Amino acid sequence: MEAGQQVAARIEFLRRQLMDREPGSLRGAYLAVPTHERPVLQGTTAPALTQLWQQRPSGLITPATSTTQPIDLIQVYLTFKEIFGFPADPTYPVKQLRALPLGIVLQFCAELLNALSRPGASRPDVDRAFATQWLKEPIRTRVLNQLRDPRRALVVPQALMLLARAAVDHSPDSLPDGAKPGDLIGALLTLSDVIGLSSEGGPTVIVDQPGDLGREMIANQYFNNNTSIPHTLTRYVRRWRELPQQLAGSDGMVDLPAVYEQCTGVTLDDLTVVAGALWAAACNGNVLTPATELEALLPAGRVAKVLSLISADLDTLRRAVQSERAQRHTEWTFDAFQQRPVVRLGDEFLLVIDQRYLIDRAFGWLPIQDVRFPPDSHPRPANHEKLAGRAVRTLRRFSEFYVSEVLHSITGQGATRRVYDDAELKDAFQGEKQKIADAAVDYGDTWIVVEVTTSQLQRDAATAVPGNAQVKDIDKLLEEVHQIDATIQALRRDESRLTGAPSSIRRRYLPLLLLTEGFPVNPVSMTVIRERANKIGLLQGQDVMPLEIIDVEELEQIEALREQEGVSLLTIIQRKQASNLERTSMRSFLSDTLTTPLSHPQRFEGQIRKALGPLEAALLKRDQQETSASETLQVGD
Incomplete structure (x- = not known):
């Protein structure tokens, strides 16, 4: 068979495979090219309605069209058994710490903790450096191979702090001459493995109570939040x-x-x-x-x-x-x-x-x-x-004032009025029992109603002490949500008292709780606070969007994003609430969705130097004194 006949026969074969099951009226002189992303039914050019699947970073198998899920944000640390091949002994750390000087243990922990928290630090780099320096073969190679998976990690900050705390309890100031030192690395990796073994687990369905598991998640995020x-x-x-x-x-x-x-x-x-x-x-x-x-x-x-x-x-x-x-x-x-x-x-x-x-x-x-x-x-x-009480109130007021500055920076200073501060809200909606939020931002068809609070998780809530500490702290936040709810109702009744003109369109309301000192926003904490707010009748109505909680650093990140890409605060929150990361923190959403590194707002220029100005002055004075002393010494010589 000649080459031309071979080509013709091959084309005819492909035509039968791709088109012979189609009605004659639909057949044409073309071929359909099936691909992995676009399979077709045999004998036709019709795309097959099949579901494609993918493996998420967390290991879950999900539809290929699904985007990042909250579980994908969780890192998985190597277990003791994965590293050494046998289970950890929970009593091992204390035995080893009793044969390690306290100062040595604290310095070891400090070296690693500071390596992790240094500006621009790379956790994978720290993990690889630790494995290379402290682990022996063949364990070193085994661990380095496991760390090639970007989902896995080795050095656990919480375990380092637990090691330091246990050393304060059990390690001596010094060892007797000739005493054999304990196994510092084994103690650390054992602690990494046994963290959380005492937890009872708690309920798997979170509603208006976090439970044991929820408490641990909130404390974990609070501890690992790097400002x-x-x-x-x-x-x-x-x-x-x-x-x-x-x-x-x-x-x-x-x-x-x-x-x-x-x-x-x-x-x-x-x-x-x-x-x-x-x-x-x-x-x-x-x-x-x-x-x-x-x-x-x-x-x-x-x-x-x-x-x-x-x-x-x-x-x-x-x-x-x-x-x-x-x-x-x-x-x-x-x-x-x-x-x-x-x-x-x-x-x-x-x-x-x-x-x-x-x-x-x-x-x-x-x-x-x-x-x-x-x-x-x-x-x-x-x-x-x-005096101390006045100082605390002053710092709280300054924190609220600072947030107002950021809001004005984000919304710009154009001809259209955007931000109404608490003083203007109080003047417009003054009443004996009228509660008022700290700010309202007008985005045309949507009001963002903002309440600013310096409230923080109390010690028991931040450290997952069993009991109702976290619920009590969340209920304190609900007191701030009352302010938002009351302001939304006042705007519904007559926003012209604030704006000077009635609205000609149907408005929506986005409640925004802004915590200046941070709050662990995750699917557990957001579910609990929204459920408890709903239970007492707050933020009701189809025109009210879900409650959003961000901290001031996230607001500053949005300020930088506004300067870089011109995107509004409302748009960013709407995108987040439409995503699978709707109940995670704003910084998690931004880090997952941004394709370019986020810089700092323009107003940060020179502020770091201003903050450290006294140090710069002291260093300059020291250098001048050392130069003067050196010159005096040379003259004397």
Whole structure:
């Protein structure tokens, strides 16, 4: 058979395979090309109505058209048995810690925790470095192969904190001469494996109660929530530095820096110098800093005052951990390290346990606790309790004011009025018992009604203590939802009292609860709060969209997205609520859906340098003094 005849025969064969079952009237001089994405029925060009499947990152088999699910956001850590080939012994860590010096264990934990929390850190890189440095063959190769799966992880931050806490309980300050040291790596990996074994599991269906499983999920997310350093420092500048100067004395507000020094004997500048220098060293991989380096920046007495607030020696640390144990601590309770994230090892060295704890301690909400509970070494000012109460209220007000600034930044300053603040809402809807939200944002066919709160999970709720602590904290948030609900009803009745003109279109209402200090938003917490709100009749009506909860850092991310891509706050929330990640955090939704890295808002420019200005000044002064001393020495020579 000639080549041309062979081609003709092949085409005829394909035509029969693809078209001989089609009615003659539909046949044409063409071929259909079946592909994996577009299979056809044999003998026809008709696409087969078949369901394609895919394996999700979580391991689940789902339809190919499905997008990211909440379970895909969960990382799976390697188990002890996967690593070593046999089950872990829960008693092993304590046995090993009794033969390990406390300082060595704390430094080991600090090295890994700071490697994970360093700006720009890559968790996979930390996992691979740990396996390469600490595991022997053939286990090393086995683990490195397992870590090629991006869904798997090795170093567990919670296990590191549990190891540090257990070491404070069981490790000696030093070992006798010639004593064989314990197995530090085995102790850590065993703790990673036995975390959560004491949990009862709880109900698998979550409604208006989180249950044991829900409590653990909320505590897990609260612990692992990594705040951005630039965001934290920018808010610090506004709340602790600029707004006190701009608004001090108005409406009962106090000068926060002055009150801080009055109550603690420490200036915010000195706190910035010490904490900033230790943080910068940790970012560069130096978690252990000689105390003399700080004394080159500030007089020794001033350094000591700052360290009395944010650090602890080993004995103080032991007493703090013992106190935690007496207060029903759980596997998520690390108060001693969060309140004092710097450990003094003798008189020579300062150890930063975790730089994220250090940043929160010096530049977040926690400095207000120094005002409320001053050190015993400093005399309390007259009327301290009243002064501290005013300081807390001032910080809350500044936090709300800051959120208003971000909302105005997101909506722009065009001719169309968008944001109505609480003062304007109160003027429009004033009444003896009228509750009012903090802001309302007009998006034409939709009102976003915003309530801002500085409420945080209390200790028992954040650490999954059995009981109703998380429900109680959620019920406190429902008090804020009452404000939103009342404002929605007022707008429904007569929004012209606020806008000056009646609406000619049917409005929808999007309730937005904004927590300045963060909240663990996940399918459990969102289900519980929405169910409890519905139970008491809040946010009812077909014109009310589901309640959304975000924190201020997520609002700042939306601000940056607005600047980059011009997308509105309303559009972003609508996209999230239409996705499979509707009940997860906003940052999870953004990280999953954005195709380009998200930068910081333009107004962040220069704010980090402003926050660390006292440290920069101290470093410059030290360098000038060292240069002057060097020149004097050369002249003397």
